[in-house]
Amino acid sequence: MAVVTGGGSGIGAAVARRFAERGAAVALVGRTREKLDAVASAIRVAGGTAHVVAADLADPDAPAGVVAAALAEFGRLDVIVNNAGTASLTPLEQVAVEQFDRELAVNVRAALFLVQAALPALRRSGFASVVNVSSAAAWLYRPGQAVYGGSKAALEYLTRSLAAELASERIRVNCVVPGPVDTPILYQVADDIEAAKVHLTRMTPLGRMGTPEEVAWWVVQLTEPEASWVTGAVLHVDGGRALGPPPGA
Ligand SMILES: NC(=O)c1ccc[n+]([C@@H]2O[C@H](COP(=O)([O-])OP(=O)(O)OC[C@H]3O[C@@H](n4cnc5c(N)ncnc54)[C@H](OP(=O)(O)O)[C@@H]3O)[C@@H](O)[C@H]2O)c1
Known part of the structure; x- marks a missing residue:
């Protein structure tokens, strides 16, 4: 079974749907229960298994609570997709300590x-893996x-x-780096x-924004047996x- 953070919208919802299509149970994590419930309901209607865990990952106690909730529901945990994220576009002089702490807490600490x-x-799983969802912003100095x-x-x-630290235990850790995708996080920036x-389309060499499904496919693929030598x-x-x-953009 897979824990998908940020599973109530955008890329995370597409990841959860893809796991469910592949027969995996999913635990959807986020702050907004209604969004998680809507994704979980659609998965169940399609014959899949989904459980909702409402949690604010900026809370230091949330990760342990999420894992406990997933284990209580499913009795096992094989995959974590660290997809929940919060974004900002803030000039240096306006960056506040609270914003910095919150963004680092959600995007990294959790x-x-x-x-x-x-x-x-x-360790008990036998085919454990972790996929983190980064951003092209990590590579562009804007x-x-x-x-x-x-x-x-x-x-x-x-x-x-973590890939280096956990490889001897056969726990794989990988990362997908999306470019611009039309999801709610864009409204934060x-x-x-x-x-x-229009700007993001012009700045993307392949000439268009991506879809949540195009990112989700790779996230799920990295957890599949065919990727067992990738960490x-x-x-x-x-x-x-x-x-x-x-050129010319
Ligand atoms: N869309 C893009 O262009 C793009 C590009 C590169 C990378 N990414 C990355 O892709 C990931 C998914 O983003 P998205 O594009 O799918 O946007 P999104 O639909 O806004 O997804 C972000 C998710 O994170 C959850 N989240 C935010 N803060 C949280 C918190 N404190 N605790 C728990 N959950 C929290 C949100 O749910 P709640 O608000 O209900 O908590 C939401 O479901 C993010 O890590 C983002 O940085 C996106």
């Missing part, structure tokens, strides 16, 4: 402590993105570090959403966004 809390279950980009760069380091989409990978699924803007 990911590490979810894996820590799940370790005994992952004014105002020190906190968000920095948090995702930390998540990528964490991926490789853009006032004019339509102008932002510490940081895989760009971004239309070439991290390569920088195409």
